[in-house]
Amino acid sequence: MTDLVFADELPAPGSDEAASKPLEPWVVMIVDDDVAVHQVTQLVMADFEFSGRRLQFLDAYSGVEARELLKSRTDIALILLDVVMETEHAGLDVARYIRDELKNNHVRIVLRTGQPGQAPEEHVIKTYDINDYKEKTELTKRKLITVFYAALRSYRDIMIIEQSRQALRRSIDAITRVYDSQNLRRFASAVLEQVTHLLGMDARALCASRVSAYAASNCEGHLKVLAATAEYSRLLVDDEISNLPPEVKTALDRALIDQCGYFDSHHFIGYYRSSTDNETLLYMQFSDPVDAQARELLEIFCANVAITYESLLLREEIQETQRSTVFILGEAVERRSKETGAHVRRVGEISALLAETSGMRAADVEFMRQASPLHDVGKIGIPDRVLNKPGKLDADEWEIMKTHARIGFELLSKSDKRILQLGAIIAHEHHERWDGAGYPRGLLGDQINIAGRIVALADVLDALVSGRCYKEAWEFDAALAYITEQAGKQFDPALVQQLFDKLEAVHEIYRRYPDS
Numbered sequence: 001m002t003d004l005v006f007a008d009e010l011p012a013p014g015s016d017e018a019a020s021k022p023l024e025p026w027v028v029m030i031v032d033d034d035v036a037v038h039q040v041t042q043l044v045m046a047d048f049e050f051s052g053r054r055l056q057f058l059d060a061y062s063g064v065e066a067r068e069l070l071k072s073r074t075d076i077a078l079i080l081l082d083v084v085m086e087t088e089h090a091g092l093d094v095a096r097y098i099r100d101e102l103k104n105n106h107v108r109i110v111l112r113t114g115q116p117g118q119a120p121e122e123h124v125i126k127t128y129d130i131n132d133y134k135e136k137t138e139l140t141k142r143k144l145i146t147v148f149y150a151a152l153r154s155y156r157d158i159m160i161i162e163q164s165r166q167a168l169r170r171s172i173d174a175i176t177r178v179y180d181s182q183n184l185r186r187f188a189s190a191v192l193e194q195v196t197h198l199l200g201m202d203a204r205a206l207c208a209s210r211v212s213a214y215a216a217s218n219c220e221g222h223l224k225v226l227a228a229t230a231e232y233s234r235l236l237v238d239d240e241i242s243n244l245p246p247e248v249k250t251a252l253d254r255a256l257i258d259q260c261g262y263f264d265s266h267h268f269i270g271y272y273r274s275s276t277d278n279e280t281l282l283y284m285q286f287s288d289p290v291d292a293q294a295r296e297l298l299e300i301f302c303a304n305v306a307i308t309y310e311s312l313l314l315r316e317e318i319q320e321t322q323r324s325t326v327f328i329l330g331e332a333v334e335r336r337s338k339e340t341g342a343h344v345r346r347v348g349e350i351s352a353l354l355a356e357t358s359g360m361r362a363a364d365v366e367f368m369r370q371a372s373p374l375h376d377v378g379k380i381g382i383p384d385r386v387l388n389k390p391g392k393l394d395a396d397e398w399e400i401m402k403t404h405a406r407i408g409f410e411l412l413s414k415s416d417k418r419i420l421q422l423g424a425i426i427a428h429e430h431h432e433r434w435d436g437a438g439y440p441r442g443l444l445g446d447q448i449n450i451a452g453r454i455v456a457l458a459d460v461l462d463a464l465v466s467g468r469c470y471k472e473a474w475e476f477d478a479a480l481a482y483i484t485e486q487a488g489k490q491f492d493p494a495l496v497q498q499l500f501d502k503l504e505a506v507h508e509i510y511r512r513y514p515d516s
Contacts, residue, residue, distance in 0.1 A: 063090035378408025
């Protein structure tokens with residue numbers, strides 16, 4: 001599914017400077033009330049270097065000063081700690097403060113004392129969580145260097161383990177968040193966000209996909225941008241990659257031609273071909289060099305991303321087929337009653353809008369959008385002479401017309417699929433009234449399912465402003481006046497208020513789905 005190779009460095013402005021950037025020094029804290037101890041220690045260790053990193057010293061001349069400094073620093077690797085300062089056990093108190101109160105188990109603590117009788121070595125080593133115990137008289141330059149090597153090597157290894165734990169935690173979290181993405185657009189954005197989080201560094205990234213077996217026909221065979229971080233935010237959604245910066249386009253073209261991904265210290269170009277021949281690219285440029293551990297994490301993460309992407313493609317194709325089938329069925333019913341097919345789409349969008357403003361979860365909002373077009377599916381059981389009568393229905397005809405709510409419910413409730421179950425509720429209850437005077441069961445107020453109340457409002461609004469065989473279309477303001485007058489009677493008053501709060505969004509729906 002995925003092939004990755006380590007490539008020669010891709011040219012990038014500023015990468016040479018980043019590569020030559022000096023490593024951060026090891027931070028060493030000296031806690032001693034003797035100024036000379038600070039001076040001698042720093043003089044002796046001035047040229048010390050370990051793993052390509054020099055030393056940076058912090059000075060504290062009492063236990064109190066040490067505590068204050070430790071509150072604001074989490075990057076200290078080694079503490080050289082005197083025992084006797086403002087009190088006979090000031091240093092021991094600091095050691096206990098570090099481990100017990102600050103919960104800092106990473107920093108290496110070397111106890112130095114000029115009065116070993118005040119703190120016997122065996123007692124101190126056994127009682128306090130320190131890493132070494134030295135008398136000041138025995139700390140020659142050679143032994144001090146040995147202490148520094150041992151302590152810093154230990155600190156480095158501990159931090160590597162801790163970073164690996166954090167990376168694993170971030171990796172699991174990142175994969176979980178990506179798996180939670182509900183569609184390809186959110187999935188792509190989640191990939192970019194979580195890869196940056198995974199590596200714990202700043203990254204500029206772009207995700208593109210060439211979909212040859214899925215999506216709209218005009219996307220087939222064309223590589224278009226799915227998502228981008230802020231660095232590439234100027235790109236329009238679905239923009240062609242020909243509009244990308246030249247170095248990005250060159251990198252992506254190379255991956256497409258070679259059909260594999262590339263790494264260098266400042267770039268990651270991932271190439272993925274799914275089992276259905278969908279090609280996906282991920283381009284990332286890093287502000288700092290990417291080490292071998294980060295590369296390994298990226299490979300593991302992106303392998304999961306590729307699998308998830310393939311699953312989402314299949315899921316979205318199934319969902320799109322389901323949505324299309326629902327709309328086709330809804331439009332077929334509307335066309336039989338000589339009404340425009342745009343009605344079911346507008347009812348779906350208005351219902352989703354009201355569902356969102358009512359506080360429904362995103363998944364439930366989408367279910368409302370897909371199920372509400374089925375509200376009048378029961379009309380397939382209504383005779384043409386009643387369904388398309390140009391004038392007012394008589395009493396018998398009206399009783400026949402009202403049966404479409406029950407017919408729709410019986411038809412849809414036979415399925416155990418969630419959308420059709422919701423569609424059954426909507427079909428059954430969208431002609432109920434808030435005041436209890438509706439049909440078929442005369443439900444009152446909150447007895448009516450929220451889905452039925454929402455579609456009742458959306459359906460009547462669109463029916464009023466649309467032309468029918470038995471009436472002319474109303475002006476939009478006249479329809480709104482009727483809705484206002486019926487708040488608390490025919491309609492849930494809270495939903496009416498939400499509709500008026502979102503009028504601009506409602507007008508946008510009518511601009512997007514006009515009558516043909």
